Amino acid sequence: MNSPIVISQSDGRPMYLQIMEQIKQKVAVGEWGPGEEIPSIRVLAVALRISVITVKRAYLELEREGVIVTQHGKGSIVATDPGLGPRLYDREFEEHLEQVVRIGTLLGLSNKQMALRLHDTASRLNEVQLHEDEFRKETV
């Protein structure tokens, strides 16, 4: 069966998070439109060869976040709220930023140090060549 989602066992993150992310991506790019039906929990579990409880958890979290709506006895659909995609991602971005700040504070980093680390990571991952010297001169 052609699975709509592919998850990786070697990915360090919990499986339910992977499922959530992939579903959010599909919604964000419009593959699964608002109000559209998505595979039921059991059907997806069978397709992914994983336990029902994991898919259930992913769906519960997605519902909490307002991405999908589960109708009792009738399966699940994408929430009908338009413009969900970009807003969804923005909210996630914001959440991640807050978490970075929390951990950074725990580690005892200053705001500027945190900003530097963020920049370094972004450069490393996106291979964007910024004017590093310029940046360093401004922040030191």
Added chain:
Amino acid sequence: MNTFIVTRLILKDWYLNRTLLVAAIVTGLLTLAGIAASKGNSIALILGIIVLATILIGMGAVIMSSMVNERKQQTLPFVMSLPVSYLEYTTSKLLGSLLIFSVLWLMLLLGMIATILITPWFSNGLIPFVVIMLVEVLMSTCLIAAVSVTTESQGWTIGVAQIGGLALNAVGFSIVRLPDISHTMRSRTIQWSTTSIVLLLAEFGTIALMLGTAFFVQSRKRDFV
């Protein structure tokens, strides 16, 4: 008792041993036919009896192996995964093997009676004695079957089979000494003395007792696999 599942299991056991069973029954029937057609040729008759007796002994061995094999070949978990109770399993084993054995046993009985009736050498008075001895063989086989199904051990079964064989000889000798038996053996007519009837009843009673005990022991078992 779920007769459906018991039947299926019996048929399964017969199918597993199909070549042997068919060969035994066909040979037995042919031998009987040979005895009937022998026109009193004593050598042919004796040969016939020997063949039938051999088949019977062979069948006894097959019976032993059928019950012990489920344990040895580890197919018991598969059988017990079916919707069957242990009592039904025991029934299928005992019934399945004794049914086949009885068929061949009957052939031997008929063969021997026919031989005695046909030949002038064997006085017809021998017949009660022969019947008693053959029922003794049946009894001995029931014992083997009972031990085999309850112990599921090849060692025990073989041991009992050997004792059974010795007992057969011993019983044969002692019965011959009984006055009622020895007198009637030489007569030209078939005479059923009280002793012979009592002996027969005792034998059938023992058979019932052995099978009953086997079922009882099986029902008390707590670990089947």
Added chain:
Amino acid sequence: MTGVAVQFSGVSKKYPHFTLQDVDLELPTGSIMGFVGANGAGKSTTIRILMGLIHQDCGTVHVLNHTMPANQAAAKRDIGFVSEDMRLYASLTLAWHMNFVSSIYPQWDRLYAEHLLRSFDLKAERKIKGLSHGQRVKAALLLALARRPRLLVLDEPTTGLDPVGRREVLAELVAVLADEERTIFFSSQNTLDVEQISDQITFIDRGRIIDSANKETFLDRWRRLRLMLPLNTALPQLPGVIEVGGSTRLPVLTVNRFEPAMVAVCQDAGAAVQAVDAMTLEEIFIANVQSRREGVVA
């Protein structure tokens, strides 16, 4: 009747060299329970008691609302059982076995059986003795699966299978659960398989159930905290610490009741939290067993 497919209550069984003690289990209908334990821990004994093949010394066992072992014949009509030590009749073919089983169970699904033949890559005309170990395991599984039983009881279903075979079997097992009235109970030493497809997980060690919960709870609650302690700082006191490893300055705490607030607690105690690592089911199992054996109760 839905609700609970399997229930054990205070089940014990004594052998000369091994005792199964006080086993309590509950398996809701429509879920998969993975049963994890080392060799000799009591997995097979528990499963045989579940099937009524062994009579427990005390305690009650209910399977599909039948009392075991008294009603085993009736219960087994709806149970598919495959164990690792189970053998089929070597001199007969797989086709004969399929015929035999289908003659006994009216629910035999011929089309599904043929699908399984293809996906398990088996030839029905072959004699059992000509099959490899992995093929025999799959053959026995086919015979159990094709009847579409309400409860599948499997003792080490993927042991001895190559990776492709394992994947096929796991796929079919999960597919069973598409019907929410069907339940699976399986024991395995392969924690990866258990982690992948189980809803509930139970650990058994030395004849005792040492932990039982749903999979996500296990994976959520167990963590390794990597700390860095400055000089002369004591280890933070945390509830549910199963094990302390690492070194004095760089301890690694294994906890089984992780809360995000624990990070703050460590901070307050002066320790720097370098990492909070999730644990695989295998690591959780080993930590659980070791701590029990060493007498650390959490």
